[in-house]
Amino acid sequence: MSTTVSAAEIGSPLSDNRHLLAWIDECARLCKPDRVVWCDGSEEEKERLTALAVAQGVLIPLNQEKLPGCYLHRSDPADVARVEHLTFICTPTREEAGPNNNWMAPDEAYRKLGQLFDGSMKGRTMYVVPYVMGPLGSPLAKVGIELTDSVYVVLNMRIMARMGTRALRMLGDSDGFNRGLHSMLDLNPDRRYICHFPQDNAIWSIGSGYGGNVLLGKKCLALRIGSYLGRQEGWMAEHMLIMGVEEPNGDTTYVAAAFPSACGKTNFAMLIPPKRFQGWKVWTVGDDICWMKPGPDGRFWAINPEAGYFGVAPGTNSLTNPNAMESVRRDSLFTNVAMTPDGDVWWEGKDGVAPEELIDWKGRPWKRGSTEKAAHPNSRFTAPATNNPALSPRVNDRNGVPISAIIFGGRRSTTVPLVLQAFNWTHGVYLGATMGSETTAAAVGKEGVVRRDPMAMLPFAGYDMGRYFDHWLNMEGKVEYLPKVFLVNWFRRGPDGAFLWPGFGENMRVLKWIIDRARGRAGAWETPIGWVPKWADMDMRDLAVPIEDVEDAQRIDVEEWKREIADQEEFFEKYRSTMPKEIVLEREIIRSRLERAGRKG
Ligand code: OXD
Ligand code: MN
Numbered sequence: 001m002s003t004t005v006s007a008a009e010i011g012s013p014l015s016d017n018r019h020l021l022a023w024i025d026e027c028a029r030l031c032k033p034d035r036v037v038w039c040d041g042s043e044e045e046k047e048r049l050t051a052l053a054v055a056q057g058v059l060i061p062l063n064q065e066k067l068p069g070c071y072l073h074r075s076d077p078a079d080v081a082r083v084e085h086l087t088f089i090c091t092p093t094r095e096e097a098g099p100n101n102n103w104m105a106p107d108e109a110y111r112k113l114g115q116l117f118d119g120s121m122k123g124r125t126m127y128v129v130p131y132v133m134g135p136l137g138s139p140l141a142k143v144g145i146e147l148t149d150s151v152y153v154v155l156n157m158r159i160m161a162r163m164g165t166r167a168l169r170m171l172g173d174s175d176g177f178n179r180g181l182h183s184m185l186d187l188n189p190d191r192r193y194i195c196h197f198p199q200d201n202a203i204w205s206i207g208s209g210y211g212g213n214v215l216l217g218k219k220c221l222a223l224r225i226g227s228y229l230g231r232q233e234g235w236m237a238e239h240m241l242i243m244g245v246e247e248p249n250g251d252t253t254y255v256a257a258a259f260p261s262a263c264g265k266t267n268f269a270m271l272i273p274p275k276r277f278q279g280w281k282v283w284t285v286g287d288d289i290c291w292m293k294p295g296p297d298g299r300f301w302a303i304n305p306e307a308g309y310f311g312v313a314p315g316t317n318s319l320t321n322p323n324a325m326e327s328v329r330r331d332s333l334f335t336n337v338a339m340t341p342d343g344d345v346w347w348e349g350k351d352g353v354a355p356e357e358l359i360d361w362k363g364r365p366w367k368r369g370s371t372e373k374a375a376h377p378n379s380r381f382t383a384p385a386t387n388n389p390a391l392s393p394r395v396n397d398r399n400g401v402p403i404s405a406i407i408f409g410g411r412r413s414t415t416v417p418l419v420l421q422a423f424n425w426t427h428g429v430y431l432g433a434t435m436g437s438e439t440t441a442a443a444v445g446k447e448g449v450v451r452r453d454p455m456a457m458l459p460f461a462g463y464d465m466g467r468y469f470d471h472w473l474n475m476e477g478k479v480e481y482l483p484k485v486f487l488v489n490w491f492r493r494g495p496d497g498a499f500l501w502p503g504f505g506e507n508m509r510v511l512k513w514i515i516d517r518a519r520g521r522a523g524a525w526e527t528p529i530g531w532v533p534k535w536a537d538m539d540m541r542d543l544a545v546p547i548e549d550v551e552d553a554q555r556i557d558v559e560e561w562k563r564e565i566a567d568q569e570e571f572f573e574k575y576r577s578t579m580p581k582e583i584v585l586e587r588e589i590i591r592s593r594l595e596r597a598g599r600k601g
Contacts, residue, residue, distance in 0.1 A: 011035065011036055011037045011038050012038070013038060014038045014040060014128075014130075014165055014168055015038075015130075015168045015171070016173075017168070017171060017172070017173050017174070018173070019173075019174075019175040019177075020145060020171070020177070023145075023179055024036065024128060024145075024147065027117075027126070027147050027181055028126060030114065030117050030118060031117050031118075031119070031120050031121035031126060031147075031149070031181075031183060032118075032119045032120075032121060032122050033121035033122070033124050033125055033126035033149065034121075034122070034123055034124060034125065035125050035126070036125070036126045036128060037125050037126070037127050037128065038127075038128045038130075039127055039128060039129050039130070039154055039158075039163065039164060040164045040165045041130075041158060041163045041164015041165060041166065041167075042164065042165075045164075046155070046158060049151050049154055049155055050071065050155065052151060053071070053151045053152065053155065054071070056151070058073060058151055058152050059071035059072065059073055059152070059155075059333070060072040060073070060074070060339070061343070062334070062339070062343045062344065062345060063342055063343030063344055064343075066342075066343070066344050067328075067329060067330065067332070067343075067344065067345070068330045068331070069330050069331035069332070070328070070329075070330065070331065070332050070333070070334065070345075071333055071334070072333075072334045072335075072337065072339055072345065073152055073333060073334070073335045073336075074335075074336060074361060074362065074363055075209055075210055075335060075336055076187045076209065077362055078187070078189055079187050079189070079192075079208050079209055079210050080210060080336060080376050080378055081210060081212070081378050082210070082212035082213055082219065082459070083189075083192060083194065083208065083213060084102075084459050085102065086102075086189075086192050086193055086194060087101075087102060087194040087195075087196075087213075087459070088101070088102045088103060088104040088109060088193065088194065088195045088196065089101040089102070089103055089196050089198065089224065089462055089463070090103070090104050090105065090106045090109040090195050090196060090197045090198075091103070091106070091198060091199065091463070092105070092106060092199065095464065096463055096464060097463060097464065098461075098463055098464025098465050098466065098467070098468075098575070098578070099464070099465070099574045099575060100458055100461060100464065100465040100574075100575075101461075101462070101463075101464075104195065106197055106199070106200075109193075109195045109197070109204070110197075110204075112193070113193055113195060113204045113206055116183075116185060116191055116193075116206050116207070117181065117183055117204070117206060120149070120183040120185045120206065121149045121183055124149040125149065125151075126147055126148070126149055127147070127148050127149070127150075127151070127153075127154045128145065128147055129145065129146040129147070129148060129153070129154055129157050129163060130143070130144075130145050130163065130164060130165070130167035130168045130171070131143070131144050131145070131146065131157055131161035131162060131163040131164075131167050131217055132144075132161065132162040132163075132166065132167045132170055133161055133162075133217050133221060133222050133226075133291075133305035133306070134162075134291065134303045134304075134305045135162075135303060135395075135396045135397060135398050135400075136162055136166055136170060136396075136398075137170065137398050138303055138397075138398040138399070138400070139398065139399075140235070140291050140293055140301075140303045140398075140399075140400060141170070141303070141305070142177075142178065142221065142226070142229075142305070143167055143170055143171045143174075143176065143177040143178070144161075144167075144177060144178035144180055144216065144217050144221050145167075145177050145178070145179060145180065146180040146181075146182060146216045146217070147180065147181050147182065148180075148182040148183070148214070149182070149183050149184060150182065150184050150209055150214065152209060152333075153182060153209070153214050153215060155333060156211065156215050156310075156333060156382050157215055157217065159307065159308035159331075159332075159333065159382050159383065159384050160215055160217060160218060160306055160307060160308040160310060160382065161217045161305075161306065161307055161308075162307050176201075177201075178201050178202065178203065178216075178221050178225060179200070179201065179202040179203070180202070180203045180204075180205070180216035180217075180220070180221065181202075181203070181204050181205070182203075182204075182205045182206070182214050182216060183205075183206050183207075184206075184207070184208070184209045184214075185206050185207045186207070187207060187208065187209060188207060189207070191206065191207045192206065192207030192208050192213075193205070193206055193207065194208070194213050194220065196220060196224045196225055196462060198224075198225055198228035198229070198462055198463070201225060201229070203216050203220045203221065203225065205220065211310050211335065211380060211382075212310075215310065217305070217306070218288075218289070218306065218310065219459075219460055222237060222289045222291070222305045222306070223237055223238075223239060223289060223457070223460035223461075223462070224460055224461070224462035225462055226289075226291065226305075226462070227457070227460065227461050227462045227463065227468065228462035228463050230291070230471070231463065231467070231468070231471045234293070234294070234478065235291060235292060235293035235294070236290075236291070236292045236293070236471070236472070236475070237289070237290075237291050238256065238258060238289070238290045238291075238292065238455065238457065239258055239288065239289065239290075239455065239456040239457050239460055240256040240257055240258045240286075240288075240289070240290035240406075240456075241256065241257050241259075241265050241266075241268060241269035241284075241285075241286055241287050241288065241290070242254065242255070242256050242269075242284075242285035242286045242290050242302050242304055242401065242403075243255050243257070243268070243269055243271070243282050243283060243284060243285060243392075244282070244283035244285060244392050244394065244401060245280070245281075245282055245283075245511060245512075245515055246280065246281040246282075246283060247279070247280055247515075248278070248279030248280065252283070253404050253405070253515045253518060253519065254285070254302070254401040254402055254403050254404060255403070255404065255405045255406070255407060255511070255514065255515070255518075256290045256292065256302055256403050256405075256406050256407070256483070257269075257406070257407035257408070257409065258406075258407070258408050258409070258432065258435075258455050258456040258457070259408075259409045259410065259437075259456055260410055260411075260435075260437040260451075260453040260456045261312075261456075262312065262411070262437075263409060263410060263411050263437060263490075263491075264320075264490070264503070265287060265288065266287040266288075266309060266311045266312070266316075266321065266324060267316075267320055267321045267324070267504065268507060269284045269286065269287040270282070270284050270287070270321055270322075270323035270324055270327075270388065270390055271504070271505060271507060271508060271511070272322060272323065272390075272505055273505060273508040274505045274506060274508060274542075275542070276539070276541055276542045276543075277508050277512070277539075280508065280512075281390070282390060282508070282511075283390055283391070283392035283393070283394075284323070284385075284388055284390050284391055284392055285302070285303075285304050285392045285394065285395055285401055286303075286304025286305075286306060286395075287309050287311065288306065288309075288310070289304060289305055289306055290302050290303075290304065291303050291304075291305050291400075292400075292403060293400075294475065294478040294479045295399070295402070297402075298479060298480030298481050299402040299403070299479065299480075299481045300402065300403040300475075300479050300482070300483055301399055301400040301401065301402055301403070302400045302401055302402075302403050303397075303400040303401075304385075304395065306385070307384065307385055308382055308383055308384050308385050309324070309327060309381070309382070309383045309385065309388070310380055310381075310382050311324060311380060311381050311383070312378065312379070312380060313334065313337050313345075313347040313350075313375060313379045313380055313381050314347045314348045314349050314373075314375055314377055314379060315348070315349035316328075316347070316349065316350070316381075317349060317350050317351045318351050319351075319504070320349075320504055323388050323389055323390045324381075324383075324388075325351075326387065326388070326389050327381075327383040327384075327385075327387040327388045327389075328345075328381045328383045328387070329387070330387065331383075331384055331387065332381050332382060332383040332384070332387070333381070333382040334379070334380070334381050334382075335379060335380045335381075335382070336361040336375065336376035336378070336379035336380070337361060337375040337376075337379045337380075337381075338358040338359060338360050338361055338366060338374035338375045339358065339359045340355050340358055341355070341357060341358075346358055346374060346375065347374070347375035347379055348373055348374065348375055348377075353368070354368045354374065355368065356368045358374045360372065360373075360374045360375070361373075361374065361375050361376045361379060403483045404483055404484070404515075404518040404519070405483050405484050405485070405486060405514050405515065405517075405518040406428065406432075406483045406484075406485045406486070407485075407486045407487075407488055407514065408431055408432045408435045408455065408456075408485070408486070408487050408488070409435070409487065409488040409489060409490070410435050410436050410437035410438075410453070410489065410491075411437040411438050411489075411490075411491040412436070412437070412438060412450070412489045412491055412492065413438060413448065413491060413492060413493040414492065414493070414560060415557070415560045415561065415563075415564050416487065416489040416492065416564075417487075417489065417492070417532060417553065417554045417555065417556055418488065418489060418490070418492065418500075418501055418510060418550070418553040418554045419486060419487070419488045419489075419510045419513065419514070419532065419533065419554070420486065420487050420527070420529060420530035420531060420532045421484060421485070421486050421514075421517055421524060421530055421531040421532070422484070422485040422486070422487070422530055422531075423530060423531070425473075425475070425476050425482050425485065426473060426476070426582050426586055427485070427530070427586055428484075428485025429469060429472045429473055429485075429582075429583070430582075430583055430586040430587065430590075431485060431487045431530070432454060432455040432472070432485070433454045433455065433469050433472075433583060434452065434454070434568040434571070435452070435453060435454065435455070435456070435487065436450040436451060436452040436453060437450070437451055437453055438450055438451070438491075439451055450567065452567075452568070452571040454468075454469070455468075455472075464575070464578050465575050465578075466575040466576075466577070466578025466579045466580065467578050469579065469580055469583055470578070470580045473580055473582055473583075483518070484514075484517055484518045486514050486517075487530065488507075488510060489553075490503040490507060491503075492552070492553045494549065494552055500545075500549045500550070500552050500553035501545070501549070501550065501553045502543075502544070502545055506543065506545075509538055509539055509540060509543065510538070512538070512539055513533045513537060513538045513539075516537075517531075522537050523536070523537040524537065527556050527597075528556075528558070528561070528590060528593035528594045528596075528597045529556060529561060529590060529593075529594070532554060532556070533554075535547065535550070535551075558594050558597050558598045559598070561594050562591070562594055562595075562598070565587060565590060565591050565594065568587065569587060572584075572587075
């Protein structure tokens with residue numbers, strides 16, 4: 001052992017797994033922490049680390065009467081979001097990573113980041129965070145170990161994954177764990193990299209303290225490395241919520257849905273059906289990630305690998321998402337929200353008007369009427385799933401839940417109807433592959449531009465997009481009872497710019513049609529781009545919106561669609577060398593049908 005490491009105080013190892021011990025030793029020699037602390041996931045540990053985080057100013061206690069067990073964290077103002085331009089897939093060849101990813105050769109990445117990690121934890125503690133993504137003991141679950149110098153990461157991982165000794169028990173003496181190394185270094189954006197090594201099942205993240213870059217189980221393992229492993233091992237890692245929809249007779253249908261960030265995925269996953277749907281209940285299995293595998297019974301079985309919600313706070317209120325509001329009332333961490341004088345939290349779009357005075361997300365005094373936002377637009381809550389009143393009782397099922405329908409959606413003010421059903425699996429894959437969302441004012445760049453985001457996986461597929469589509473298409477031979485596939489759009493606008501569909505709880509009406517179709521008991525009408533409901537096929541009783549608006553939301557305009565198809569074709573140009581031919585053929589069939597429909601006038 002080098003002198004530096006023998007100077008480190010190595011806390012008592014909680015495992016004698018020699019692969020794990022050797023790797024921790026190697027990382028400790030590189031990062032040179034003062035001490036190494038193993039995390040067991042206990043309550044006592046949580047209290048100790050929370051007190052430490054408070055003493056260090058990493059966490060600010062909130063009003064413990066109003067929000068028991070809740071704390072606020074203010075991140076570095078230059079470290080508030082995922083950094084796609086600094087995120088790399090380090091496969092041996094650039095082709096494997098594909099045009100959808102930044103690529104760095106593995107040896108170059110290890111060398112470059114190795115220099116940054118060298119001594120990065122001097123004076124700090126290296127925490128060993130063992131965790132499981134997925135229900136304990138599930139054949140679909142994966143074990144990861146994250147080494148980090150951030151106590152904030154430890155406390156978040158504790159909520160987001162099944163963390164601690166139980167993960168080490170599941171690992172046993174196996175070498176099969178994801179090796180995640182994270183150091184905040186100095187939070188300098190010029191020294192920030194998020195590198196994935198799919199061949200080594202390893203992640204190196206340096207220079208950031210923000211959730212998506214540093215809670216390595218989430219986007220890095222569950223999506224980027226997960227999608228890569230899924231292709232090799234015959235399963236799928238998707239950016240999807242999972243919900244169970246229970247009907248009055250007790251039957252529950254499970255649905256997975258992909259929406260790009262900022263399209264209300266968490267809200268949809270926690271939907272409360274409107275009064276009209278008495279006896280119906282939506283159960284949340286997951287709000288962000290879905291691991292799906294063909295089961296022996298010919299169906300797709302899915303688990304949520306996470307154990308908590310890392311949700312966007314702005315816009316969350318008791319109308320848009322009462323279950324989320326309930327979930328963040330205790331034992332939750334808030335990042336970059338504003339604080340009221342009495343230690344409560346606030347963000348734009350929370351219930352009621354803004355308090356007169358706040359402390360903003362940067363810790364500065366803020367007054368109502370200020371032109372600056374009090375909470376950062378990407379401010380977050382980290383809440384345990386067990387706080388959610390609608391948490392599915394099946395969430396810990398080792399085999400997961402059987403998926404009957406897959407929904408793709410995006411934010412589109414024109415063109416895309418409220419709901420349509422794909423003709424078949426290949427067409428469904430085409431709908432997912434071409435989905436897009438309009439940029440909002442919150443994002444940098446021009447507003448209202450359609451950004452294509454296939455299956456909402458553009459920033460998260462850990463390999464070439466064309467091959468990813470191929471993997472999807474391959475499921476046709478592996479899953480006998482394939483889920484039915486749907487496209488939805490809650491965001492279509494009328495000529496006056498107003499939304500045509502009320503959204504939120506009313507989305508239950510669309511969901512019911514989807515479930516009825518998946519169960520083969522509702523009508524539909526064939527159009528050039530898919531099956532759509534007629535008014536009578538959907539339950540629209542007591543809907544406080546004129547029928548004309550719903551019809552407009554559902555309208556299919558042939559000319560708009562011809563332009564849409566041309567735009568999809570242009571997007572695919574980049575992936576031409578690996579694009580499966582079915583995707584190209586599917587486009588041409590849709591194009592021909594549209595031309596014929598156009599001629600009919
Ligand atoms: C997320 C995201 O944080 O998709 O879930 O950005
Ligand atoms: Mn997400």
